[in-house]
Amino acid sequence: MAEPTLTISDRIQQELDRLTRAERQLAHSILENYPASGLGPLTALAKDANVSTPTVARMVQKLGFKGYPEFQNELREELKAKAKNPIAKHDTWTEGAPSGHVLNRFTDAVIDNIRHTLGQIEPETFDRACALIADTAHPLYIVGGRITHTMAEYLFLHAQIIRPRVTHIQSTSNAWPHYLLDVGEGDVFVIFDVRRYENNTLKLAEMAHARGAKIILFTDQWRSPVHSLADICFSSRIVAPSAWDSAAATLLLVESVISAMQDINWADTKDRAERLEEMFDQTRLFRKFT
Incomplete structure (x- = not known):
């Protein structure tokens, strides 16, 4: 057995x-x-x-x-x-709601998803992915689909502060082939693709792979067809008591990547963040309370 x-x-x-x-x-x-x-x-x-x-x-x-x-x-x-398992017992996460309430049922499912997702990730593989994403010697391209573009944009906005030469590509746009014109050997693509796996995303991955790009894939437990092209693949559990899948486990991985990138490039990240704050002050984008 x-x-x-x-x-x-x-x-x-x-x-x-x-x-x-x-x-x-x-x-x-x-x-x-x-x-x-x-x-x-x-x-x-x-x-x-x-x-x-x-x-x-x-x-x-x-x-x-x-x-x-x-x-x-x-x-x-x-x-x-x-x-x-204490995590899986019918204890209430929200004290004011019964154990069968959607808040508690959904929380149980998300915690179970996170536990299974992290249990399948080798720390060395995760560290290697973060090193590739943080490597300023090569441009970084971030790709999302119809739903996953929200996570792609979340990673993109943080990556822009942490390092230079970051591009956000939406595979649902008819203009995405334009971005491939300058892709070269060793450039890094972070691709998000969960069921119902998008044809545009697969074609984009194929073309990037043919140009020698390295692909880091964030997908679900069934894995996008892109996984056959990926150098590193993270499969997150996404099933939840809903008509829609849960992105919580994937978002946890994304935020962990952001934290690791920041640590790898801290000297440059600190300098970039300070310059960005100066620009925010000039544009008066945020309210000041002092």
């Missing part, structure tokens, strides 16, 4: 690149409603994922289990462990 310290979700993530097309389809189906999706009969899981029952059996074995019953037993053990 596979290592007990890894959840079934973790094992699926580790195996994704080695799965067949049908097995990846099954993996995405399991993760979308994890862990409840694996607690029913094998035939029901196959039907929900629109794959054959042999596909389910093969993937279960690839995950390190002798068969589907052992796979289900491990899922049940995960549920028991989760029930014992």
Whole structure:
């Protein structure tokens, strides 16, 4: 049996690149409603994922289990462990609301997302990504999509203060090919792409990759197609009790990157921030209370 310290979700993530097309389809189906999706009969899981029952059996074995019953037993053990975990208990985060209130349900989901996301990140990989993003020897391009452009812009506004030569590209704009004219070997692209993965973003990544750019991808647990081109990929858990996905885990990573960039370039960042504050004073952009 596979290592007990890894959840079934973790094992699926580790195996994704080695799965067949049908097995990846099954993996995405399991993760979308994890862990409840694996607690029913094998035939029901196959039907929900629109794959054959042999596909389910093969993937279960690839995950390190002798068969589907052992796979289900491990899922049940995960549920028991989760029930014992103080983070996952039905304590109220907002004292004035019952445990079933949306504030507490959403908070539970976000904390679980953050725990799973950070559990899959190697500190050395994170440090390497921050070093690339902070490296002023190469221009930095930041790319977001229809929804993720908000996180891209958040990173961009901070990166502008921390270092020079930063460009914000919106892949939804028809003008984005213009930005690629000056892209060269070793330039760095930070790309945000979560489901429903955008065609423009993939094409932009392909063209940047062909020009020798390095790509750092922020995506979800199912991973954007861009991940096959990325030098570094951060997969955040995004599922929440909402019709929309949660960006909290991704935003935590982005703010951590900003903090690391600031530390790496502190001398220059301090100087740039001071000059920016002088310009703010000249434009009277902010109110003064002294």
